[in-house]
Amino acid sequence: MSYIIPVIILLILAYGHLKGVKVYEAFxxxxxxxxxxxxxxxxxxxxxxxxxxxxxxxxxLDFILYILKPVTAFIGLPAEVVPLVIMKPLSGSGALGILxxxxxxxxxxxxxxxxxxxxxxxxxxIFYTITVYFGSVGIRNIRHTLAAALIAEVTGVVASxxxxxxxx
Amino acid sequence: MINKLWFYMIAxxxxxxxxxxxxxxxxxxxxxxxxxxxxxxxxxVGGMMLWCGVLKVAExxxxxxxxxxxxxxxxxxxxxxxxxxxxxxxxxxxxxxxNMLGLGNAATPLGLKAMQELQKLNLRKESATNxxxxxxxxxxxxxxxxxxxxxxxxxxxxxxxxxxxxxPALLASLAALTVGIISCKxxxxxxxxxR
Numbered sequence: 001m002s003y004i005i006p007v008i009i010l011l012i013l014a015y016g017h018l019k020g021v022k023v024y025e026a027f028x029x030x031x032x033x034x035x036x037x038x039x040x041x042x043x044x045x046x047x048x049x050x051x052x053x054x055x056x057x058x059x060x061l062d063f064i065l066y067i068l069k070p071v072t073a074f075i076g077l078p079a080e081v082v083p084l085v086i087m088k089p090l091s092g093s094g095a096l097g098i099l100x101x102x103x104x105x106x107x108x109x110x111x112x113x114x115x116x117x118x119x120x121x122x123x124x125x126i127f128y129t130i131t132v133y134f135g136s137v138g139i140r141n142i143r144h145t146l147a148a149a150l151i152a153e154v155t156g157v158v159a160s161x162x163x164x165x166x167x168x
Numbered sequence: 169m170i171n172k173l174w175f176y177m178i179a180x181x182x183x184x185x186x187x188x189x190x191x192x193x194x195x196x197x198x199x200x201x202x203x204x205x206x207x208x209x210x211x212x213v214g215g216m217m218l219w220c221g222v223l224k225v226a227e228x229x230x231x232x233x234x235x236x237x238x239x240x241x242x243x244x245x246x247x248x249x250x251x252x253x254x255x256x257x258x259x260x261x262x263x264x265x266x267n268m269l270g271l272g273n274a275a276t277p278l279g280l281k282a283m284q285e286l287q288k289l290n291l292r293k294e295s296a297t298n299x300x301x302x303x304x305x306x307x308x309x310x311x312x313x314x315x316x317x318x319x320x321x322x323x324x325x326x327x328x329x330x331x332x333x334x335x336p337a338l339l340a341s342l343a344a345l346t347v348g349i350i351s352c353k354x355x356x357x358x359x360x361x362x363r
Binding site: 005008009013016018021023026027028031032033034035037038046048049051052053054055056058059060063064087091092094096100104107109113114117119120123126129130132134136137141142143144147149151153155156159160163164167 | 174177178180181182183184185188193196197198200201202204205208209212213216217218219220221223224225226227230272273276279280283284286293294295296301304305307309312314315318319322324325326327328329330331332333335336337338339340341343344345347348351352355356358359
């Protein structure tokens with residue numbers, strides 16, 4: 001699947017070209033946005049990498065993983081990926097910091113590295129989204145939203161494990 | 169919530185380090201983490217510029233509208249109670265399309281707009297409608313075709329194949345989405361307030 005990235009880029013650029021988009025100028029415009037987005041998420045990565053590094057080398061993380069072991073072993077979740085699964089529903093940028101830490105330590109192409117990347121892209125920051133979306137229109141009774149969203153989130157994690165373990 | 173979580177991560181770390189005599193290790197880890205976040209951030213900038221650039225071309229060429237047209241029939245099936253041409257429907261479709269293309273930054277304002285439009289159709293202003301709940305659940309597991317940030321991070325971490333994750337992630341999120349929608353439709357019958 002190593003051709004997937006060049007193919008996607010070519011397809012999008014070709015479609016834009018056919019539609020008369022000034023592809024080079026549009027690309028630069030987007031790249032500037034990309035630079036600003038990275039600048040914005042950078043502080044979150046710093047904060048989260050620091051906290052997770054402290055937690056790991058103090059032995060605190062081992063303790064938390066030990067407590068969660070019965071659940072994670074049941075799903076087949078490698079210990080390295082557990083902090084990501086806990087963080088992702090709460091904060092996207094926090095989860096990004098943790099994913100960065102995982103990829104750096106176990107390698108982006110290892111099984112836990114790939115699994116973490118897949119979980120990161122197939123689940124969402126549900127607590128954050130629910131708070132902001134309902135908060136913005138003043139809704140207090142969210143009824144079954146959280147339950148259904150959590151079911152979706154857990155399904156995403158379990159499906160990620162089932163799919164990724166097939167590739168390794 | 170994230171404020172508490174972050175604080176307790178650090179508090180637990182210091183407590184464990186103090187009791188286990190590992191404080192000097194923690195000091196070292198803090199300094200090292202700063203260094204690695206800078207390396208990571210620099211690696212990330214390149215990938216994010218690439219993908220945001222490509223996605224801008226997609227946006228300008230009307231690819232977003234094309235995808236929106238493709239998912240409209242599915243949305244009508246999922247939200248039969250909403251008028252097909254309503255602006256609530258329109259905003260929801262644009263929000264979900266943006267999410268699918270990995271345009272997270274564009275998706276949030278559209279999602280908030282959709283919530284406002286849905287609220288206009290709501291008779292009990294303090295309580296969520298079935299449509300709102302379902303919309304949020306779809307937002308909890310949108311299938312992402314171009315996970316730009318994750319791919320950038322993978323390149324930055326030295327991956328030989330950053331795009332390897334696209335198909336597995338799509339499959340996993342489709343599973344999550346399907347189960348989420350079914351649970352939502354089942355739960356809405358028992359969760360009290362109905363509009």
